[in-house]
Amino acid sequence: MGLDSTPSRYRRIVEEHFTALYGSAFGRLGQVLAVDAAPDGRRAAVLGEIRSAWRDRPDAVLHLVDLDTGATTRLGDGGDVCPQWSPDGTRIAVATGGAARLVDPDTGAGTPAPPVPGVVEYLQWAPDGRQLLLGVHRPAATGGDAAPVVTGTGADEGARGLWIWDTATASVRQLTVTGAVWEASWCGADRIAAIVSDRPTENSWYTATLTLIEVAGGQRIGYRSDRQLALPTGAPDGSAVAFVECWCSDRGVVAGALKLLDPATGTVSDVDTRGVDVTDLRWPNSLWYAGIREPETAVGVVSGTGVDGDPARPAPASTEVAPAAGSRAGEEIWSGTDTIGQFYPAVAPLPGGRFVAVHSSYARPPELAVFDRAAEPRTVLAAGHDGEHRVRDRAGTLSYVDWSAPDGLRIGGFLARPAGTGPHPLVLHVHGGPVLAFRNRWQLGHPLIGLLVAHGYAVLSANPRGSTGRGREYVDRVVGDMGGADAGDLLAGVDAMIERGVTEPGRIGVTGHSYGGFMSCWLVGAHPGRFAAAVAASSVTDWYVQHFASEIGWFDVAFLGATPDTPGGPHFTRSPLSLAHRVRTPTLLFAGADDTGVPPVQSTEFATALAESGTPVEHVRYPNEGHVTRGQRAILDQHARTLDWFARHLPTG
Template structure:
C-alpha cells in the first residue's frame, strides 16, 4: 500500500499522492502544452475540404484550457488567429459560400463572447458591434447575409452540464472581501434573447420577443426564427419550454408545438416550411436525447418520425426534404437521414466509437457527409469526415502523452446483465492489465437521463487514474439512461433510487460471478445524479467498502429550496416538497444515514447552483453523527463538478487515496484505522 494521506489536511501539495497524480497529468498533457490537444464545435466547409473547430490549448496544469479558432485540412491543423493571444474563441460556423467563418471571442471583456467574422484564407478579422450580453451560439442565414446570435444576459444561469453558476463569473476579484453576495430574484441580466447581425449594414438588432426567454433558436426561413422558449429565464423554467415561430419584423411569437417532456435541437428547412425538434424526458438543458417531431406547415401535419430506435441528439436539414440526425442506440452512436417527402429513414453509419462531447453532434453538408470530432477510449480525438458510412481522419490530436495514458489505462469492453425484474442493463467496463478479481469502482453517470459512451474521456479523467493503479471501473447505463427509448429513460421518473438501485447492484453481482470483481473490494462514485446514487446506494446495501459522491443530492427537501432547478426534483420524484412523508423524505440519503457503514468522501464546489455544496455538507454531518468515517471537501470557485487545475490534481489525489485506504489494490493488506474523520473547509 502506498503512503496514505491524512484526509483532514487542507493543503496536500507536499503529499506524495498529490505529487504522483500531478506527474500523471503532466505526463498526459505535458507533451501537448502550447499545441492543440482537444476539439469541439466542428463546422464543415461547404467544399468539403476543411473543418473549422474550437481547439483546446493548455500551457500548464493551471486553470482552464484556452479555446481558439482552428482549421483542419489536408495540411494538418492551424490556428486562424493570433497564437499568443490569451482570449477564448468559440462557436465557429462557415458561411454558406465558404468565404467567411463567424465565431465568438472574449477579446474585449474576459468571459463575454462577442461576434467576429474571419477570412479563412487571409486570416483578416472583422469586429462587429457589441450586443448586450454574451453570445452563446450563432447561425448563418441560408443566403449568407445575416447571422443569428443567441445572447444570454451576464447573470443568466449556466446549465448543470456546463458547470452551473453564472454565464459570466462575478466581479468578486474587483470588490473588497466583505462585500456580500446579493440575490433578489430575476433581473434583466438573467434573460436570453435573439439578435441579428447584418453584414452589409454592419449592424446588430435585437429581435423583439417580449416576455419570452429564448433557450435555443435557428433560422426558419428568411423572416423568422424557430425557438425553444419559456416565459421565465430561470433555469427551472426550461423544463416547461415550448416551441415557437418568432417573426423578425414584429412581436408575433406563434406557438407551434407544446411538448410532452422537454425540447432541444430545433431545426428548420431553408424555406422554413418544415421544422423539427427533439422531444424527450430530460434532466439537463443541452442534454436532450429522444424522439424527433417534424412539423410540415404545408401539409399541416405534426408527426414523430421513425429513427431506428435511436435517441436523437442532433438535427440538421440538408435541404427542403432531407433531415440528417445523430444519436445513441444502446452503446452505439448512429447517423441517419429522414426524407420528409417519402417518409423513409436511412441509417448511414453506426459505431461503438462516438463523436461530440456530452452527446453525438456533427456538421453536415448537403451530400450527407459530416465533419465530426471522432474518438473512443482507445482513439484520441481526431477531426474527421463521415462519408458513405466510413470515418476518414483529417487530423489527429494524439501525442506522446495521449499514447502513454492509453497504454496505462487498460481496455474497455461492453457488458450487459439482467436486473432482478428481467430488464437487460448495459454498461462499459474498464479493466487494467492482468487477471482479476480486481477491486471494482462503480462510476454512476449524472442526469439521470444521460448515458456512458465509448468516448476518449469516458467517465472523466479520474477513470484513467483509477485503472492505471489497478482498479476496474464499471460504467452502468441503468433505466433512466438514454439510448434505449423514452419508456426506458422515463422509468426513473417517480422512482429515483428505486428499480435503478437494483440495476447497479445486479451489475456488481454479475462481475463478481465472472471473476472480474472482488466482492470484498467494491467502491462507488459519481457526480450529480451519480453523486446522489453514490450516497443512496450505501444507505441501501452494506457491500460497499468506500464511496466518493461528487456534487450530490442528499436531501431532496433542502435541494428543492436551495437549487436553481427546483422544478426538476418535483418532475423526477413525481411529488412535492410539502408534507412530512412522501418521496422527498423516502428517497433522500440523509434520511437513512444511520444505516451507513461505508467510509465516505464527499466532494462539491462553492459555485454549484444545481446541487449546492450544502447537500454534501448535510450528509457529511449526518454520517459523523452516525459514527461513520467521513470527509467533506468543497472547492472554491468550482461549480457542478471540478473542472480546473490544480483542483483536479487535488481531487484525484483524495479520491485515489480514499479508495486505496478502504479497498486496496493488493488484497490482504489490512485497512488502517486512519485519523479521525475531519471536516474540510472551503
C-alpha cells in the first residue's frame, strides 16, 4: 500500500475508508468525469474513472451509455479526454494518449487521426461534421534524462497551436496563428474563436485575448480584458461567440460573467445570468450555461440564441443569430442546492429542453441523471454502492451557514457535523484559489471531510471574499488584498461557530491546499494561539520565491497588488515565513516534489523556520507529484498523516 512510514494506527483506518469509497469500483466504471450527449438525445459519450486497486493512478476511459436503459459499453482502453459526438451522431471523436481518434459507437471500431507534432489536448467538430479542430501542445524540449533543462530568454518554450483534421480525406493541416492558443472553438465553418497569448507559458495565459482566426488565413483581436478570458464557444452559424470573463487563480478553473461577441461588428454584450457565475458553456442550437450561485447550482439558456431562445425547439441550420447590443437575459431551467458536474458544474444539453449531467450532493454519491424542467431528475447510471453508503452514513450532516465579516459583509460556507450536540473540535477548511468555491457535492469534493467527521470533528468549509458564486464584486474584494480581509472572514466564521455552540476556544484546527495552504500557514502566524493544529498542502510561505521560481508569477502581483521590488511591500508582509517565529501551532506540511505552481522549497523553508523556533512540525514531500496529489498511494498516505496529526494535537476526547 506504500504506507509503511505512516503512523500504523491510522494506516488501516484510511485504507478502509478509501476502499469503501472506491473498492467495489475497482476495474469498472466509477466516477463520471465528463459527458457529451448524442444529437438525438438517446445516448451519451461518458468519460469514466477506472481504478486498479491502489497500485497506480486512476485512468479515464471512454464509455457509451444508453440514456433510457443505463446500459453501458466500454469504448476505450484508457488515457481518454474530451469526448465529442459528431453533428450527425454517427461517430465520437476523442483524444487518447495525446492523439485524436474516431470511434464508431455501434461497433467500437476506432480510426486514428494522422499524427501531429505534439499532444492533442482538446478537439471539436466543425458544424459540417467533416472536420475536427485539434488543440495541439508541443512541450518544451528537455533533451532527455541526462541533458540539462534550459530556461530563460531565448529558451525553447514549446508551442500551442491549432490543426484541422479533414476526416473525409484523412489529412491534417496546421492553421497559421500568431501566438499560443489555449482554447478554441469553431464559430461557423470558416472562423475559429480562441484564447490566445503572446507566448505558450502558463504565466502568459493570464493576459490572453479573445482572438478571431480565419481558417483561410488572418486573425484579429475580438476582445481584450484586464481579467482572464476563457470558454470561447461559437454559434454554429458563426454569428456570435460566447465567453466568460473573470479573475482566475489558475488556468482551467473558470467561473465568471457571461458575454457575447458579435464577430461582424465587434460589439460585446453582457448576459444577465441572475447572479450565476458561469462555469460551462455549450452551443448545440441555443446557448446553454451552467454555474454557481452560492449555495445553488443553476442551468440556463440565453434568449435569442435559438428559435426565440427556446431549447425545446431546435433551430434549423440556417437560423441567423444576431446578438444585439446591450444586455441579454438567461432563462433559468434548473437550479438546486445539490449540484451537477464534478470539479465545477457542467451540462450536456438534450433535445426538448432537457439535459444530462453528473448529479450529487454531500450525501448523494455521483449519479448520471437526465433533467427535465417538468420532473425530478431521472437517474440513468448510479455509481453509488454499499461502500459509499457506509461512508455517507458516517459523514454526519451538512448544512449551509453564513455569518458577518468584521466589515459587515455576509460570508457563507458549509458545516459538516458529527452526531451529538457538541461542542466538537472544529477544523476550518480553506479552499484553493482564492477564486474557487465549496459547493454541495459528494463529500464536498474532499474525502478528508467525511473522514474527519467520522472521527468526531466538525468541519467548516468556508467561502471567504474572493470565492466564486457571489458575483464579480465579491471576487474583486480579494484582488490586491490576499491575506487581509479574507483572513478576517475566516476568523469570523470560527467565532460564529463558537457562539453557536458548534465548538469552543482551544479546540480549533485549520487545513487547506494551495491558497488554503497559504492561509493555514498565514493564520497560525498572524494569530498565534488561535489554532491547536494546522495541516497545509502546496503552500505559499514566501511570496518572493513564489514570484521568481513559480511558473505563474503574474498571480502574486495581481492578488497582492504589488511587485516584489516594492520596499516593505506585501511580498514580505503577507509571507507566512515572515511570521514563522511567532508560530506555536503544531504544523504538518505537504508538498509535491514536481510542483511548478508552488515550488516545494517553500514548505521546506517554513518547516525549517518552525523547527528552529521549537514548534512541532513535520514536512512530507512526495516524489513524482505536482501541485495536486494524484497518485493513489500518496493520497492514502496524506490522509493517514493528516488524521494522525489532528488526533495528536486536536484530540476529540
